[in-house]
Each structure stands twice: as C-alpha cells, then as structure tokens.
Amino acid sequence: FNVPAFPHGDVIEVFLQPEGQAAYYEFHVTPGGALLQLRWPAPMRSLSLDWTGAADPLLPYKVARWRIRAQTRLTRQGWEAHIEIPLRRVFEESAPWNGSRLRMNIARYDYTRGRLRPVLSATAPLGEADFHRTDEWSRLELRFS
Numbered sequence: 001f002n003v004p005a006f007p008h009g010d011v012i013e014v015f016l017q018p019e020g021q022a023a024y025y026e027f028h029v030t031p032g033g034a035l036l037q038l039r040w041p042a043p044m045r046s047l048s049l050d051w052t053g054a055a056d057p058l059l060p061y062k063v064a065r066w067r068i069r070a071q072t073r074l075t076r077q078g079w080e081a082h083i084e085i086p087l088r089r090v091f092e093e094s095a096p097w098n099g100s101r102l103r104m105n106i107a108r109y110d111y112t113r114g115r116l117r118p119v120l121s122a123t124a125p126l127g128e129a130d131f132h133r134t135d136e137w138s139r140l141e142l143r144f145s
Contacts, residue, residue, distance in 0.1 A: 002037060002062050005030045006109040006118075012081055013109060017134055018091045019101040024134060025063070025090050029070040031079040037063040044132040087142075098144045103137035 005011055010031055017024030028036035038061045040047070049057045069084040087096045107122040109131075120129050124137045 001035055001067070002064060003034065004028075004036055004058060005034050006036075006111075008111060010079070010112045011036075011109045012083075013105075013107040013131060014083060014085065015103075015105040015107070015131060015134075015137065016085065016087075016090050017103045017137070018093070018096075019103070019139075021091070021093055023092060024103075025085075026131075027068050027083070027085060029068075029072065029081050029083055031072050031074065033070060033072050035068060035070060037068060039063050040132075043134060045130075096142055098142065100142045102140055102142070103134055104140050105131060105137040107131045 006013070006028060011028045014027045014029075015024060016027075023039055023041050026036075026038040026040065028034075036058075038058060040061060047061075051057050066086065066089055068086070071082045072079055090096075090102075091100065105122055105124040105126075107124075108120070110119040110121075120131075122131060124133075126133050126136050
C-alpha cells in the first residue's frame with residue numbers, strides 16, 4: 001500500500017478534482033491490486049518534489065487515513081479493475097450532491113512491454129503526455145438516482 005509501482009509495471013491511474021477546489025486526488029491500481037493514493041494541494045508542477053535527494057518525495061502527498069477499494073482480474077486481453085472511490089473524501093469543501101461537477105482523467109502507465117519508456121494513455125485529450133494537466137481533463141456532472 002502506498003508504494004509507487006508506476007516505474008516498474010502496469011498501472012491504471014484515476015485523477016479527480018471537484019470544480020472550484022485547488023486540491024486533486026490521484027489513485028493508482030496495479031493488476032495485483034496494489035494501491036497508491038495521493039492528494040495534490042495544487043498543480044503538481046508547482047510543487048517542489050525532490051526525486052533525487054529525498055527518500056520518498058511523494059510522502060507529503062500520500063493519503064493513508066482512508067483507502068479506495070479496488071478489485072482486479074486478469075483477462076485474455078490483459079486485466080480489468082473495478083475501483084470504488086469515496087467521493088465524500090475527494091470533495092473537501094462540501095459533500096457531493098446531485099449536480100456536483102468535477103474533472104476526471106483515467107490514465108495508464110504501462111512498462112510491461114519490455115520498453116525503456118512506458119506506454120502512456122489517457123481518457124482526457126491532453127496536449128502533451130502529462131497526466132496532471134487538470135485544465136484538459138474531462139468534465140463530469142454527478143447525477144444520483
């Protein structure tokens with residue numbers, strides 16, 4: 001739990017940011033069910049991350065007080081994941097309600113093809129290969145029935 005797997009294998013990443021909220025969340029799930037949960041208080045590019053000197057540069061951003069739920073299973077085509085994210089934790093300023101809006105990106109960071117660089121893919125139409133471009137994420141409106 002909360003150990004980065006993206007440099008070593010296949011990871012699905014879910015990014016969520018409620019409209020009007022500066023902070024956003026990033027959740028990783030691997031085919032084996034390993035989880036990484038991050039909360040970025042501002043755009044990641046604006047934060048100082050020491051990737052060379054710090055033992056764990058992600059430590060200040062890790063979420064450990066609560067967990068998402070994820071079930072994975074291998075298929076003939078690869079793998080699939082069922083992920084449950086408690087939106088009441090993601091919406092920090094008010095509880096999510098019918099009509100709440102948020103931005104979302106679902107991405108994949110895949111090192112499993114024996115390449116030196118990962119295969120990257122995302123649901124958002126990103127202008128460059130940077131999953132943290134929140135302005136380019138898809139916009140959603142919650143509808144409860």
